[in-house]
Amino acid sequence: MSVTVEDLLKLPSLLGAGVAAGRSGLKKVVTSISVLEYANPEMMNDALFPGDFYGGEIAITGFINAREDVPLQLATIRRLYEGGEVGLILYYVGIFLKEIAPEVTALADELGFVLICMPKNRMDLRYSEVITEVMHAIISEQKRDTYLVGEMLERFGYLPESQRTVESVVRMLRDRLRCSLFLVDGRFRPVNVAVWPQAGVSSLAELEQFYHGEAPGLSKEMERLPSGRWVFCAPVRDADNAGLSLFLVREDQKLHAQLCLQAAEAVRLFIGVWSRGYGNVGIEELLKAILNDEPVKMRRLAEIFRVDVKSIHHMFLLMPEKGSGKKDRDLEREVRDASTFLGQYFEICISGTHQGIGVVFTGQECTTTEPEQILETFYEEADKDIRLVSCPGLQDTAQVRSAYLLCTEYAEDAGCIYPRRQILTGSELEFAGACRQTLDQGEKAILEKTACLKGLEEQDAELYRTLETFLLDADSNIARTAELLYLHKNTVKYRVGKLHAFFCCRIQKMPEAGRLYEAAAVLRLLRDSALSKRTKEGGKV
Known part of the structure; x- marks a missing residue:
C-alpha cells in the first residue's frame, strides 16, 4: 500500500x-x-x-x-x-x-x-x-511495499491528461528509485532521459561506450561501470514498438534486480495501454513529442527527419465538434487535405493527429494573403463539423505546447462565447480562458467584471441582445448584426444609438468597448454554464 x-x-x-x-x-x-x-x-x-x-x-x-x-x-x-x-x-x-x-x-x-x-x-x-x-x-x-508496477499505475491514473506521457512515467520512476533512467532505441539513440539527481550529469555517453553502442539484452543484476556507477538493462518491447531498452543507473549502491525489472514493466505497460507504437520512427511521433513536451525524443526525431523545429511559427488545429462521431481515418483525411491546401501558402513542417485533434505546423508564409482569408477559403471546402483554430506568432516549441494545451482546455468555452464562428484564433481561446477564470473566481469577481452592464438586460432584453450580437458575433458591424438578428439595418442603427445613450459613450470606442466586450462574454459563458448544469441535473431545461 x-x-x-x-x-x-x-x-x-x-x-x-x-x-x-x-x-x-x-x-x-x-x-x-x-x-x-x-x-x-x-x-x-x-x-x-x-x-x-x-x-x-x-x-x-x-x-x-x-x-x-x-x-x-x-x-x-x-x-x-x-x-x-x-x-x-x-x-x-x-x-x-x-x-x-x-x-x-x-x-x-x-x-x-x-x-x-x-x-x-x-x-x-x-x-x-x-x-x-x-x-x-x-x-x-x-x-x-516493493510492488512498483501497481504503485506507478495508481499514481499515473491521477495525473492530468496532458501529463500522461512516457516522459512522466520515466521521471516518476527516477524519483521513486533515486536513479537515472535512459530509454533508448535499437541504435542507442535516446528516446527519454531522466537524470538523478536532476542537477546531475548524464551517464549516457559512458553507457554507449561501455556497451559499444548496442543494448546487451536483459541483465541478471546490476553491474559496475568503470566510473563506479551501477547499471541494469532491460528490454521494453511489445507487438507495436520498434524495440526499446531501459537502462537504470545508480550512483551509490545497487538496486535489487526485481525493482529494475518492475520499472521496465511499468514503462512497457504504459506504452502498451496509452502510447502504442511508442519509439517507432514516424513523423507523427515527432509531432507527439513536441506536444507532449518530450525534448530528448523531439531532438532525436527532428534530426532523423531533418526538420528544424525552430522554424515552427504557426499551428493550425482541426477540432471535431462534440458528438460529431468523426472517425480517426476521417480526421486523418481532413489533416492531409488541410496540409495540401495550406502548403500553397506556408512552408509545411509537420502534420498529423494527436488525441483526436488534427494538427498542422507551418513555418514562413509564402504569400501575402491574410491567414484569416486562407482559412475561410479552406473551410468552405472542408467538413462543417470541424472547428478550425489558428495560432500564429509562435517562437519556440514551448509556446507551441502551451498554445495546444490552451486550445484543448478552453475550446468548449470559446465555442460558447463565439457560437457562430467555426474559425477561432489562439487569442480568442486565451480570452475564453480569462473569462472562464473569472467564473472560477466566484460571484464577487463576476459582479466586478460585469458591473458595466448592470441593469441593461433586465430593463431591455432586446437592446441587450443587440449589444451582445454586435460585439461578440458581428465584430461591431451593423450590417452583420442586422443579418444575424433578422432585422433591418436602420433598426440596428436605432438600437446602437440607444446603447450609445445608455452608456454615455460610443460602444465601439476603446477602451470602453473592451470592458463591454469582456462583460458580455462573461455573461454569455455564465448563462451557457448554468444551462448546461440544469440540463445535466434535470435532463431537460
Missing part, C-alpha cells in the same frame, strides 16, 4: 489540521513533500510550472507573497495541479493569509486538489515537523 493524503492526516504533526477543500483527492498517492515560498510568485508561475513536477508531491505554503492576490493563488493551484501535485498544506491562516478565499476552495474542489489547513492563528508551527514525518512515512512505506 502507498502513502495517501488521507494517511498523512493521521500523523502527529497534522492531527490538528483540517481538510479545507478537495476531499475527492484524499486517496491520491504522496511520494514527496516540498516548500513553496518564492520572493516573486508571478515569476514562479511563469517560469517553473508545470516544470518538473510529475505526480505525487504535496507542498507546504503560507501564500505569504500572494496573501492578498486571489487570482495568483488560483493560478498557482492550477499550475500545481497541471504538474501532478496532489495538494497544499496551508500554514499561518489567520495571520498572513487572513482566510482561504471561497474561490480557492471552489477550484480545489473542482480539481480534487487537497487543501489542508493547519490550525489557524498559530505562529509556533514549524514546517520541519511535517516535512520530517511525511518523508519518514513515505520512505518507510517504500521499503515495505
Whole structure:
C-alpha cells in the first residue's frame, strides 16, 4: 500500500489540521513533500510550472507573497495541479493569509486538489515537523511495499491528461528509485532521459561506450561501470514498438534486480495501454513529442527527419465538434487535405493527429494573403463539423505546447462565447480562458467584471441582445448584426444609438468597448454554464 493524503492526516504533526477543500483527492498517492515560498510568485508561475513536477508531491505554503492576490493563488493551484501535485498544506491562516478565499476552495474542489489547513492563528508551527514525518512515512512505506508496477499505475491514473506521457512515467520512476533512467532505441539513440539527481550529469555517453553502442539484452543484476556507477538493462518491447531498452543507473549502491525489472514493466505497460507504437520512427511521433513536451525524443526525431523545429511559427488545429462521431481515418483525411491546401501558402513542417485533434505546423508564409482569408477559403471546402483554430506568432516549441494545451482546455468555452464562428484564433481561446477564470473566481469577481452592464438586460432584453450580437458575433458591424438578428439595418442603427445613450459613450470606442466586450462574454459563458448544469441535473431545461 502507498502513502495517501488521507494517511498523512493521521500523523502527529497534522492531527490538528483540517481538510479545507478537495476531499475527492484524499486517496491520491504522496511520494514527496516540498516548500513553496518564492520572493516573486508571478515569476514562479511563469517560469517553473508545470516544470518538473510529475505526480505525487504535496507542498507546504503560507501564500505569504500572494496573501492578498486571489487570482495568483488560483493560478498557482492550477499550475500545481497541471504538474501532478496532489495538494497544499496551508500554514499561518489567520495571520498572513487572513482566510482561504471561497474561490480557492471552489477550484480545489473542482480539481480534487487537497487543501489542508493547519490550525489557524498559530505562529509556533514549524514546517520541519511535517516535512520530517511525511518523508519518514513515505520512505518507510517504500521499503515495505516493493510492488512498483501497481504503485506507478495508481499514481499515473491521477495525473492530468496532458501529463500522461512516457516522459512522466520515466521521471516518476527516477524519483521513486533515486536513479537515472535512459530509454533508448535499437541504435542507442535516446528516446527519454531522466537524470538523478536532476542537477546531475548524464551517464549516457559512458553507457554507449561501455556497451559499444548496442543494448546487451536483459541483465541478471546490476553491474559496475568503470566510473563506479551501477547499471541494469532491460528490454521494453511489445507487438507495436520498434524495440526499446531501459537502462537504470545508480550512483551509490545497487538496486535489487526485481525493482529494475518492475520499472521496465511499468514503462512497457504504459506504452502498451496509452502510447502504442511508442519509439517507432514516424513523423507523427515527432509531432507527439513536441506536444507532449518530450525534448530528448523531439531532438532525436527532428534530426532523423531533418526538420528544424525552430522554424515552427504557426499551428493550425482541426477540432471535431462534440458528438460529431468523426472517425480517426476521417480526421486523418481532413489533416492531409488541410496540409495540401495550406502548403500553397506556408512552408509545411509537420502534420498529423494527436488525441483526436488534427494538427498542422507551418513555418514562413509564402504569400501575402491574410491567414484569416486562407482559412475561410479552406473551410468552405472542408467538413462543417470541424472547428478550425489558428495560432500564429509562435517562437519556440514551448509556446507551441502551451498554445495546444490552451486550445484543448478552453475550446468548449470559446465555442460558447463565439457560437457562430467555426474559425477561432489562439487569442480568442486565451480570452475564453480569462473569462472562464473569472467564473472560477466566484460571484464577487463576476459582479466586478460585469458591473458595466448592470441593469441593461433586465430593463431591455432586446437592446441587450443587440449589444451582445454586435460585439461578440458581428465584430461591431451593423450590417452583420442586422443579418444575424433578422432585422433591418436602420433598426440596428436605432438600437446602437440607444446603447450609445445608455452608456454615455460610443460602444465601439476603446477602451470602453473592451470592458463591454469582456462583460458580455462573461455573461454569455455564465448563462451557457448554468444551462448546461440544469440540463445535466434535470435532463431537460
